Amino acid sequence: MNASDLWPLVLSLRERAPLVQCITNFVAMDVTANVLLAAGASPAMVHATEEVADFVQLGGTLSINMGTPSPDWVEGMMAAVSAAQTRGTSWVLDPVAVGATPYRNAVAAGLLSFDPTVIRGNAGEIMTLAGRTCVTTKGVDSTQTAATARDAAIALAAERRCVVAATGEVDIVTDGRRLIVLGNGHPLMTKVTALGCSLSALIAAFLAVSDDPWAATAAATAYFGVCGELAAEGAAGPASLRIRLIDLLYSLDAAAFDQRLKVMA
């Protein structure tokens, strides 16, 4: 995989503007919708149990994020992923802070039973889902490095027959058989909330423009990492990184993507 394999998916997203239904947390809603719009997708934040299944029938992809769970929202998530499974809709699970509390673990287990197409989490979350650690957690932030999560990501992908992206200072994307390690991004990205959440939703957008969920996840992760890195380099701090990231997702060109992309393995 290199830039010329991945960039066509970025162009396809810009051309096709796919609908992405998001059930996400209160913190992530605004930045996630803006990230999706800048990248060319059409976001809809729709979470009421009464309408989520009908919304799935509109034919978009789905992003489920358990960052601020409560019983009524979890009910909506379950109804949405059930409809997605029945319809064959591709969907992404972001298991925010799984391992932190028994409630979160139960929510994650319930969602997992509906066969996500992709699981995207930080290293600690992926290691927890793979059963590799009973995680020393700080909550939504990882205490593990993505490199440490490599074996856990492969095992989880194989066990769940899905794509797993474990992100951090490097990003690992695997379907249990194929694996790509991406070296873009910037440490300042950890100082802006909900960028991981936004990446998960962006992966859902890319699922709409490729028949290969692994390639779609790699393309989304690479694009986000390159834009994040360039955004951080010109930023005065976290707030301007966030703004510059949205602008770069909108304006990045093939030459800059090709020049910056770091495929490490």
Ligand SMILES: Nc1ncnc2c1ncn2[C@@H]1O[C@H](COP(=O)(O)OP(=O)(O)O)[C@@H](O)[C@H]1O
């Ligand atoms: N130390 C780091 N160096 C470079 N990029 C990073 C670093 N930490 C996170 N990122 C990037 O930030 C984005 C969000 O990833 P991450 O922080 O792992 O997710 P989460 O916000 O869910 O914990 C990804 O694009 C990832 O590559």
Ligand SMILES: Cc1ncsc1CCOP(=O)(O)O
């Ligand atoms: C701060 C916070 N609290 C609950 S969800 C959330 C956002 C987490 O976002 P991310 O996992 O992308 O850093």
Ligand SMILES: [Mg+2]
């Ligand atoms: Mg997260």
